[in-house]
Amino acid sequence: xxxxxxxxxxxxxxxxxxxxxxxxxxxxxxxxxxxxxxxxxxxxxxxxxxxxxxxxxxxxxxxxxxxxxxxxxxxxxxxxxxxxxxxxxxxxxxxxxxxxxxxxxxxxxxxxxxxxxxxxxxxxxxxxxxxxxxxxxxxxxxxxxxxxxxxxxxxxxxxxxxxxxxxxxxxxxxxxxxxxxxxxxxxxxxxxxxxxxxxxxxxxxxxxxxxxxxxxxxxxxxxxxxxxxxxxxxxxxxxxxxxxxxxxxxxxxxxxxxxxxxxxxxxxx
Numbered sequence: 634x635x636x637x638x639x640x641x642x643x644x645x646x647x648x649x650x651x652x653x654x655x656x657x658x659x660x661x662x663x664x665x666x667x668x669x670x671x672x673x674x675x676x677x678x679x680x681x682x683x684x685x686x687x688x689x690x691x692x693x694x695x696x697x698x699x700x701x702x703x704x705x706x707x708x709x710x711x712x713x714x715x716x717x718x719x720x721x722x723x724x725x726x727x728x729x730x731x732x733x734x735x736x737x738x739x740x741x742x743x744x745x746x747x748x749x750x751x752x753x754x755x756x757x758x759x760x761x762x763x764x765x766x767x768x769x770x771x772x773x774x775x776x777x778x779x780x781x782x783x784x785x786x787x788x789x790x791x792x793x794x795x796x797x798x799x800x801x802x803x804x805x806x807x808x809x810x811x812x813x814x815x816x817x818x819x820x821x822x823x824x825x826x827x828x829x830x831x832x833x834x835x836x837x838x839x840x841x842x843x844x845x846x847x848x849x850x851x852x853x854x855x856x857x858x859x860x861x862x863x864x865x866x867x868x869x870x871x872x873x874x875x876x877x878x879x880x881x882x883x884x885x886x887x888x889x890x891x892x893x894x895x896x897x898x899x900x901x902x
Contacts, residue, residue, distance in 0.1 A: 637681055639670040639845050639853035641792070648858045662861060669857035673849065676887060678900035683794040683843030684767030693760045696748045701900070702766035704735040705744050709763040713753040718760075721749050728752055739768060739790055739846040740897040769797060773840040777829045786825040786842050792850050793825030797841030808838070852894040856887060 642663050646653060674680060684706055691698045693713070711718040711730050721729035728750030735744055746762065753760060768790070775784055786793050799808045799820050808829075809819045817832035827840065845853075887895075 635667045635670065636795075637670060637674065638666050639673055639682070640666055640850050640857065642666055644792075644850070644854045645857045645861070648854050649861065658861075662857065665857040665860050666853070669853050669860060672856060672887065673853045673895060676892070676895055677849075677898050679898070682768055682845055682849065684765055684769045684797060686763065686765050688761065688763045690758050691760045691762060692757045693748075693753055693755050695755070696753070697745050698760060698762075699743045699745050699902075700762065700764060700766065701743070702764075703743050704739075704741040704768065705732060705764055705766045706769055706771070707765045708732055708746070709765065710761075711746070711763075712761040714756075714759055718748070718752045739848075741768075743900075743902075767843055768794075768846055769841065769843050771797065771841045773842075774802060775838055775840055777833045777836050777838060779834050780831070782829045782831060782834055784827050784829075786827065786840055788825060788844060791844045791847035793842050794845050795843035796822045797843060799827065799838050799840055802837035802839050808833075846898065848894040849898055852891045856891050859888060859891075 642659060643653065645662050645666055646656075651658070674682075679702070686709070687700075687702050689701060708720070708730070719729040721727035721731045723731060729748070729752055731747045731749065733745040733747065735741055770786070770789070773787060778784055796810065798810070800806060801808070806818075811819045811821050813821070815821050815828055815830045817830050819830060821828045825842070829838075
């Protein structure tokens, strides 16, 4: 599976009403998951959806520029012709940059970076911005349960995609991620299931994780399933049965219902 997959083999098998156990079609379906995910991202005009760090060189022709990736989680640095531009803060007379607030839930929208005061010389490729963007749940409050000391991310907007860390709610101190059995102050995670040690049972923690919006995940699931079912009619536009009944096939790359789910997430400029 690719880290850029927008759905899972299990989700596609469930949509197709196939047994959850391993089957002979699993390699084909896994490849279709990746292919469908790439097709969806291409239709969206976006290279990825879970959080990652981006660096953009922007043409600054006015005091407002739009960042290409959203939602923006954090601006790391802003350089104007090599000079550091400070954050302005939302106060009268402040000098520097100010990020337009994002929406609290998906799909969101591209966010503007506004400049105040004489901090930027306008021109082509005059501003370089490093920032982190992607769909994420941050600060989800949870309590480590008793044995087996495991809890699942709530995933309110769509399926879990990547871990962004765990911290103690009381102190903000981060727990350390491990790949094996966790000890005190450690955790492990796989597909949104977080595991802790007995020493942390009953303690309040906050989770952070990236996710794929549910409608995008569903679109990728349906597209992969459609391509799997289409193996019996590749290249066939229609066929007749006994001259009494004609069956027509949708030849579009992505069916209209799938495109409708994707439309709110598409980059338009």
